[in-house]
Each structure stands twice: as C-alpha cells, then as structure tokens.
Amino acid sequence: MIFSMTDDADDLSPQEQIMEATFRTLQTHGFSATSISKIAEESGKSKATLYHHYDDKEDLLGDFLGFLLDRLEAELDDVDPEDPRDHLLGLIDLLLPPDMDDEASQFRRAILEIRSQAPYHETYRAQFERSDELFLAELVAVIERGIEEGRFRAVDAEEAAEFVFSAAYGAVERGVTLEDPDVVERNRTVVREYVESQLLRYA
Amino acid sequence: MIFSMTDDADDLSPQEQIMEATFRTLQTHGFSATSISKIAEESGKSKATLYHHYDDKEDLLGDFLGFLLDRLEAELDDVDPEDPRDHLLGLIDLLLPPDMDDEASQFRRAILEIRSQAPYHETYRAQFERSDELFLAELVAVIERGIEEGRFRAVDAEEAAEFVFSAAYGAVERGVTLEDPDVVERNRTVVREYVESQLLRYA
Numbered sequence A, B: 001m002i003f004s005m006t007d008d009a010d011d012l013s014p015q016e017q018i019m020e021a022t023f024r025t026l027q028t029h030g031f032s033a034t035s036i037s038k039i040a041e042e043s044g045k046s047k048a049t050l051y052h053h054y055d056d057k058e059d060l061l062g063d064f065l066g067f068l069l070d071r072l073e074a075e076l077d078d079v080d081p082e083d084p085r086d087h088l089l090g091l092i093d094l095l096l097p098p099d100m101d102d103e104a105s106q107f108r109r110a111i112l113e114i115r116s117q118a119p120y121h122e123t124y125r126a127q128f129e130r131s132d133e134l135f136l137a138e139l140v141a142v143i144e145r146g147i148e149e150g151r152f153r154a155v156d157a158e159e160a161a162e163f164v165f166s167a168a169y170g171a172v173e174r175g176v177t178l179e180d181p182d183v184v185e186r187n188r189t190v191v192r193e194y195v196e197s198q199l200l201r202y203a
Helices: A014-029 A036-043 A047-053 A057-078 A084-095 A102-116 A122-148 A157-177 A181-199 B014-029 B036-043 B047-053 B057-078 B084-095 B102-116 B122-148 B157-177 B181-199
Strands: none
Touching (some): A014 A036, A014 A047, A014 A057, A014 A102, A057 A084, A057 A122, A084 A122, A084 A157, A084 A181, A102 A157, A102 B102, A102 B157, A122 A157, A122 B157, A157 A181, A157 B122, A157 B157, A181 B157, B014 B036, B014 B057, B014 B102, B036 B047, B084 B122, B084 B157, B102 B122, B102 B157, B157 B181
16 A cells, blocks of 8 residues: 555665565465564564564554554655645545555555454554544645635535545455455546546536 | 344244354454354354354355345345435445444444455455445446436436445444444435435435
8 A cells, every 4th residue: 555665675774674574474464364473584583583672463563554654644745736636636546546456455455454453452443543534634634725725616625535535445445355456446436536526616 | 234133033043043143243252253163152052063054164154144145135125215315315324324333333343354354265255245236236226216217417327326335335444443433423424415415406
C-alpha cells in the first residue's frame, strides 16, 4: 500500500532493516504465518537481536504499523497539487491504487489480516484508528478547500469524505480477499466518477 | 448480520443445531479460537459426531457460510416492498444494520476474520464471492426497476450498486474493527443520503 522499498539496503538503519524484513515476511507469508523467527531470518539478524527490541510479534507489528503510518503522513504531504480536484484524485489513487500488482495485493491482504485482529489487540486498533483519522482528515481538508475556492459544490465535506473513504476501503478489501483486481479497478472508476459528477462544480 | 436464532432449539434439525452452535462459538470466541471441539461443546454433541459430518474446521465453516447465504437469499426475498426507494433502503438496512448491538458486532467481526483468510482458502473465497454477487445483483435489480418505473434518475445501475455496496461494506468493516458503532451509524446516514439526493428523481 504505502511501502516502496526503493532505498539501498546498506543505507537503512537497523530499525529500518527490521521494518523492511517485516514488510517482506508479511507479503510472502501473510499475517498468521509471520513470526519473530521468520522476520529474523528475512532480516539476516538473530532472533535474540529482535527480542532485544520487541517483546513479541504484536509489539513488533504494532511498531511496523506505526512506521507505515509515518511514511503515509510523509506521502500525504507530497500529494499536494494546487487544484483541489487533482489533490482529491491523488488521495483516491493512494487509497485505490491504479494497476495494483500481485505484490501490492499480497501486502494489503496481510494488513487486512492484522486489521481483522484489531478488536482483540489494542496495539493494532490504535494504529488503524490513527490511519482512518489521518485519511479522513486529509479528505475533509481538501474538499473544504475545494468548496472555499469555488471549485467544488457546497456539499457536506465530512459526509463526502466518509463516503469516498468507506467506498475505497471496502472496494480494496473486497477485491483483495476475492483476489479480483477488477473489483478495485471498477470501484476506482466509480469513486472518481462520483468526484467528477457530484463534487466538481463544473463537471 | 443475517442470523437470528428465534427458532426453538427443539425444532432444529441436527445440522441446524450445529450451525447454531457454530454461530454462538464464533460470536463468543472469534474465528481464530473457534475449533471443532468448542463447537461440539457448544452444541452438546460429541466431537466424533461433528467429525462424522465434517473433515475439519474449514469444511465446517465453509458449510456454515453457505448456510448463512441461504438464509440471506430468503431474507432478500422478504425485502420486497413495492416502492423501489423503500426496497433499496431495506437492502441498505441489511448491509448497514441500524443500532447494531454488541452481539451483531461480535458476529460481524468473526465473519471479517474468516474473510481475511479467504485468499488462503478456496472454500471461504467461493462463499464470499457468492455473497458479494448476491448483494450486487439485488442492488442492480432494484435500481434498474426504479429507473424503469421513473422513480430513480437514469444513473448507471451497476456503478451505483457498486458504490453503495463498497461503501456499506467498508463502513461496517471499519466500524467493527475499531469497535466504533458511530462509524456504522454515520455511514448509514451518508449512504441513505446518497440514495435520496443522487438516485431519487424527486428528492
């Protein structure tokens, strides 16, 4: 979703190396089969080193989700074109990625598995709350700006943001669990269409 | 979601008794902790009896999902008011239940856990595909009827159905995993609002 490993491994700090190994382990094995041992193996570090930093799998994955969210915040700052329409469509691209490949899909699948465990683990729940809030706040802000600048109609910004967010979230989860990229593509069109026809003042 | 145990236990067939026990076990313990042993205990039957009917947990839960879907189909047939608007809002009530209580929420949480495992288990995936298709077909049919009868605007029925379904699905999953019933309520309002303002010809 929000993790692109473009950095050279040698330039990564020890924590970043663990995060990268966690990312690859989740992508390859899914959440249930991910363990401290597997992450240690993937990172080329000893289990003892990982247990020095983390109490258990939940502790490590909580940290990993926080790390992803920090990257997401940075990425959200980057999506900031002048035109509110382009800005909003850019956010929708983050939520409903165009041409989602197998790797992106496998990673989203693992994240969804973690989210399905959130009701049982406060560590996870706190991170997903933060992630939803972050996205919703960003969507509300750009819609409000669009309205102020006369580019969007005077809709209820919070309602429109909620609708776009839930639809995008639901579409990705549906597509990923059914392993059907068409669901994501189809909903991408539908959500973009909603923006063009319902939000834009001059469609 | 779609399981209401109003029948007298004595009137249930052996299979229905197992389904009811599965429902209660999932609700109480969640998916991960649900096992054939726990379901046997809950149903008052022996493990041997359950293993006589089912190979393993996946086999039993696959059957359970199929059973739920049969009930959903029956329930969908019941939601059939003459006015397409009322019909559509009735379907939205099934997807985004008003005043979802803790028990309904706990059950949805377990279903989401199973869905998060669908990419790894064809048995589950097939049932969720059927469930999505069932709901989408029903939504498309009522929107098309509304357009034919001049009650709805001439929108693209498939796109509108997809949008409503993904938004409702996403909202419930978000609310359930964050244990925040407000998310569900808020999105209920937003989705109904979309129907009233975008689909209805005379809003």
